[in-house]
Amino acid sequence: MDRSIRVRLSGMMFLHYLVMGAWVVPLAPYLMALPTDGGLLFTATQTSQIYSTLAIAGIVAPLFIGLLADRLFAAQRIMVVMNFIGCGLMATIAWWCASQQAELAELYHQKLQLAGINGDTLVSPAAGIASQLQRLHQDPELRARVDAIFRPLFGMLFAYAMINLTTTTLTNVVSLRNLERPREMFGKVRLVGTFGWVVSGLVVAMLLNPISNSPMLFACVLSIASGLYCLLLPHTPPAGKGTSIGxxxxxxxxxxxxxxxxxxxxxxxxxxxxxxxxxxxxxxxxxxxxxxxxxxxxxxxxxxxxxxxxxxxxxxxxxxxxxxxxxxxxxxxxxxxxxxxxxxxxxxxxxxxxxxxxxxxxxxxxxxxxxxxxxxxxxxxxxxxxxxxxxxxxxxxxxxxxxxxxxxxxxxxxxxxxxxxxxxxxxxxxxxxxxxxxxxxxxxxxxxxxxxxxxxxxxxxxxxxxxxxxxxxxxxxxxxx
Known part of the structure; x- marks a missing residue:
C-alpha cells in the first residue's frame, strides 16, 4: 500500500512541476524581447514586477490554505479545482499576450520606419543603433501601448500565482499526511518534481518557441492532465484545526x-x-x-x-x-x-x-x-x-x-x-x-x-x-x- 501511495504522490509532483517549469523559466525573455522577435518589450522593472506576483502570492496564499485544507475541504479535491481554474487563467493570459503582441509588433514596425532603423540591424545592434533604440523605446505612444499590456497581465498573473502556490503547498500537505515515513520518503517523492521541471524545460526548448505564448498553452494542457490526475490521489480530509494569522x-x-x-x-x-x-x-x-x-x-x-x-x-x-x-x-x-x-x-x-x-x-x-x-x-x-x-x-x-x-x-x-x-x-x-x-x-x-x-x-x-x-x-x- 505504501509503495502504491508513493508512486501516486510522485506522479502528482512530476505533473505539478511540469506545469510550473513550462512557463516560469521562458517568461522573462518573452516579456523583454523586441516585438520584431515576438516579445512584448517590457522593461526590466515591469518584468520584475510580474515575477513579484509569485512572491506576493507566497505571502498571501497560506492565509487561505489554512482555511481551505485544515477546516473545510479535502486537499486533493481543492487541487483538482485549482488546476482547472489555473488552466482557464493561463489560457486567458496566453490569449491576451498573443493578441496584444500582434498589435504591438505593428506599431513597433511603424516606429522603426519613422526612425529610419533597418529591422535587420536589430539582431546584433551596434552602439549607434543601440542608442537609437534606447530613444525609440522611450517613445510615449509605444510605452503607453506596453503599459496597457502590462497592467491587465499583472492582475491575471497574480490571480494565477495565488492558484499555483496554493496548489504547490497542497502537494506537500497531501504527501506529508499520506506517507508512512514522511521525513524519510518526502525528499524522494519531491525529487520527482524536480525531474518534471527538467522535462518541461527540455520540451519547451526543443519543441516550442520560447519567445511566444506557446509555453503558456503547453502549461494549460498540462494543468488539465494534473487536475485529472489529482482525482487518483489518496483522500486527504481536513485536519480539523486551523492556524491563526499570527x-x-x-x-x-x-x-x-x-x-x-x-x-x-x-x-x-x-x-x-x-x-x-x-x-x-x-x-x-x-x-x-x-x-x-x-x-x-x-x-x-x-x-x-x-x-x-x-x-x-x-x-x-x-x-x-x-x-x-x-x-x-x-x-x-x-x-x-x-x-x-x-x-x-x-x-x-x-x-x-x-x-x-x-x-x-x-x-x-x-x-x-x-x-x-x-x-x-x-x-x-x-x-x-x-x-x-x-x-x-x-x-x-x-x-x-x-x-x-x-x-x-x-x-x-x-x-x-x-x-x-x-x-x-x-x-x-x-x-x-x-x-x-x-x-x-x-x-x-x-x-x-x-x-x-x-x-x-x-x-x-x-x-x-x-x-x-x-x-x-x-x-x-x-x-x-
Missing part, C-alpha cells in the same frame, strides 16, 4: 531572535533571497544574450545538479554539519555570480549553472533543517514561517526591485551590460559569506522557553529526523524555490 507569519517564534546566531542566519537568508532574484528572473535572458545554445534546455543543468546535491546531502550533513554546509552553499552563490560576471558562455554554462545545486541545496535546505533542530518543539512551525516570510516574501520582493533597477540601469536599447549586472550579486554574496562566517556560530539547541541551552547527550545527527509539527512549512519553501 502563527502563519511566525510571530510566536520572534523571541528566538534574541539568539545572535539565529538573527544573523535570518538576515543572511533574507539578503541572499535578494541575490537570488537576479538568478530567478534574469538567468534565461542572460543565457539568451550570451548565445548559449537552447537556453531553456541548457538551464536545466541547474536542476540536474540540484538532484545530485540532494542525493549527497545526507552524507555531507553528517561530515560537515550545519554551519559548513551553509558556508559551502554561500560559496556556491559567490562563485556562480562571479562566473556569470565574466560574460563567458562556456564558463557560465559548464561551471556556473551546475553550481545551482550546491548553492541552493546546501544553503536553503540545510537552513530548514537547522531551524527544525534549533527551535523548541512548540515553536518549530512558527520559526519556519518566519523563514518563509523573510526569504520567499520580503527578501524576494526587495530583491526583485533591486535586480530590475540594476538591469534597467545597465541596458541601452536592447543590449544589457551583464558584467556590471552580475557584479552586484557577486559583491553582495561576498558580504553575506563574510558576515555569516564571522557571526554565525552554528547549531545551538534551545529549551522549550525559546532560549539557547547546552547540547544534550541525546542530540545527535539523528535528531533532525524527529517528528515536527512544522515539517509542512519546512518543505513548502523547498517546493516554492
Amino acid at each position: 502563527e502563519m507569519l511566525g510571530l510566536p517564534a520572534l523571541g528566538m531572535l534574541r539568539d545572535r546566531s539565529f538573527a544573523v542566519f535570518l538576515i543572511c537568508a533574507c539578503t541572499l533571497s535578494m541575490v537570488q532574484s537576479f538568478w530567478v528572473i534574469y538567468t534565461n535572458k542572460f543565457l539568451t544574450d550570451i548565445q548559449a545554445p537552447k537556453p531553456t534546455a541548457v538551464q536545466t543543468l541547474a536542476q540536474w545538479s540540484e538532484m545530485l546535491c540532494m542525493a549527497l546531502m545526507p552524507l555531507a550533513f553528517i561530515r560537515l554539519g550545519v554551519k559548513w554546509m551553509m558556508v559551502l552553499g554561500l560559496l556556491g552563490w559567490l562563485l556562480r555570480n562571479g562566473l556569470f560576471a565574466t560574460g563567458s558562455m562556456p564558463l557560465s554554462v559548464v561551471i556556473g549553472l551546475p553550481l545551482h545545486g550546491l548553492s541552493y541545496c546546501f544553503f536553503y535546505i540545510t537552513a530548514q533543517l537547522y531551524i527544525d533542530r534549533m527551535a523548541p518543539l512548540h515553536l518549530r512551525a512558527s520559526a519556519q514561517a518566519i523563514f518563509v516570510f523573510v526569504s520567499s516574501g520580503v527578501g524576494t520582493l526587495v530583491g526583485n526591485v533591486i535586480a530590475s533597477s540594476i538591469v534597467q540601469a545597465n541596458t541601452v536599447g536592447s543590449v544589457v551590460n551583464w558584467t556590471n549586472v552580475w557584479l552586484v550579486p557577486f559583491l553582495a554574496s561576498a558580504v553575506i559569506l563574510t558576515v555569516f562566517l564571522a557571526f554565525f556560530r552554528g547549531e545551538v539547541p534551545v529549551s522549550d522557553s525559546g532560549h539557547p541551552h547546552p547540547p544534550q547527550p541525546s542530540d545527535g545527527p539523528n535528531s533532525a529526523t524527529k517528528s515536527s509539527p512544522g515539517i509542512e512549512v519546512t518543505l513548502s519553501r523547498v517546493a516554492r524555490r
Whole structure:
C-alpha cells in the first residue's frame, strides 16, 4: 500500500512541476524581447514586477490554505479545482499576450520606419543603433501601448500565482499526511518534481518557441492532465484545526531572535533571497544574450545538479554539519555570480549553472533543517514561517526591485551590460559569506522557553529526523524555490 501511495504522490509532483517549469523559466525573455522577435518589450522593472506576483502570492496564499485544507475541504479535491481554474487563467493570459503582441509588433514596425532603423540591424545592434533604440523605446505612444499590456497581465498573473502556490503547498500537505515515513520518503517523492521541471524545460526548448505564448498553452494542457490526475490521489480530509494569522507569519517564534546566531542566519537568508532574484528572473535572458545554445534546455543543468546535491546531502550533513554546509552553499552563490560576471558562455554554462545545486541545496535546505533542530518543539512551525516570510516574501520582493533597477540601469536599447549586472550579486554574496562566517556560530539547541541551552547527550545527527509539527512549512519553501 505504501509503495502504491508513493508512486501516486510522485506522479502528482512530476505533473505539478511540469506545469510550473513550462512557463516560469521562458517568461522573462518573452516579456523583454523586441516585438520584431515576438516579445512584448517590457522593461526590466515591469518584468520584475510580474515575477513579484509569485512572491506576493507566497505571502498571501497560506492565509487561505489554512482555511481551505485544515477546516473545510479535502486537499486533493481543492487541487483538482485549482488546476482547472489555473488552466482557464493561463489560457486567458496566453490569449491576451498573443493578441496584444500582434498589435504591438505593428506599431513597433511603424516606429522603426519613422526612425529610419533597418529591422535587420536589430539582431546584433551596434552602439549607434543601440542608442537609437534606447530613444525609440522611450517613445510615449509605444510605452503607453506596453503599459496597457502590462497592467491587465499583472492582475491575471497574480490571480494565477495565488492558484499555483496554493496548489504547490497542497502537494506537500497531501504527501506529508499520506506517507508512512514522511521525513524519510518526502525528499524522494519531491525529487520527482524536480525531474518534471527538467522535462518541461527540455520540451519547451526543443519543441516550442520560447519567445511566444506557446509555453503558456503547453502549461494549460498540462494543468488539465494534473487536475485529472489529482482525482487518483489518496483522500486527504481536513485536519480539523486551523492556524491563526499570527502563527502563519511566525510571530510566536520572534523571541528566538534574541539568539545572535539565529538573527544573523535570518538576515543572511533574507539578503541572499535578494541575490537570488537576479538568478530567478534574469538567468534565461542572460543565457539568451550570451548565445548559449537552447537556453531553456541548457538551464536545466541547474536542476540536474540540484538532484545530485540532494542525493549527497545526507552524507555531507553528517561530515560537515550545519554551519559548513551553509558556508559551502554561500560559496556556491559567490562563485556562480562571479562566473556569470565574466560574460563567458562556456564558463557560465559548464561551471556556473551546475553550481545551482550546491548553492541552493546546501544553503536553503540545510537552513530548514537547522531551524527544525534549533527551535523548541512548540515553536518549530512558527520559526519556519518566519523563514518563509523573510526569504520567499520580503527578501524576494526587495530583491526583485533591486535586480530590475540594476538591469534597467545597465541596458541601452536592447543590449544589457551583464558584467556590471552580475557584479552586484557577486559583491553582495561576498558580504553575506563574510558576515555569516564571522557571526554565525552554528547549531545551538534551545529549551522549550525559546532560549539557547547546552547540547544534550541525546542530540545527535539523528535528531533532525524527529517528528515536527512544522515539517509542512519546512518543505513548502523547498517546493516554492
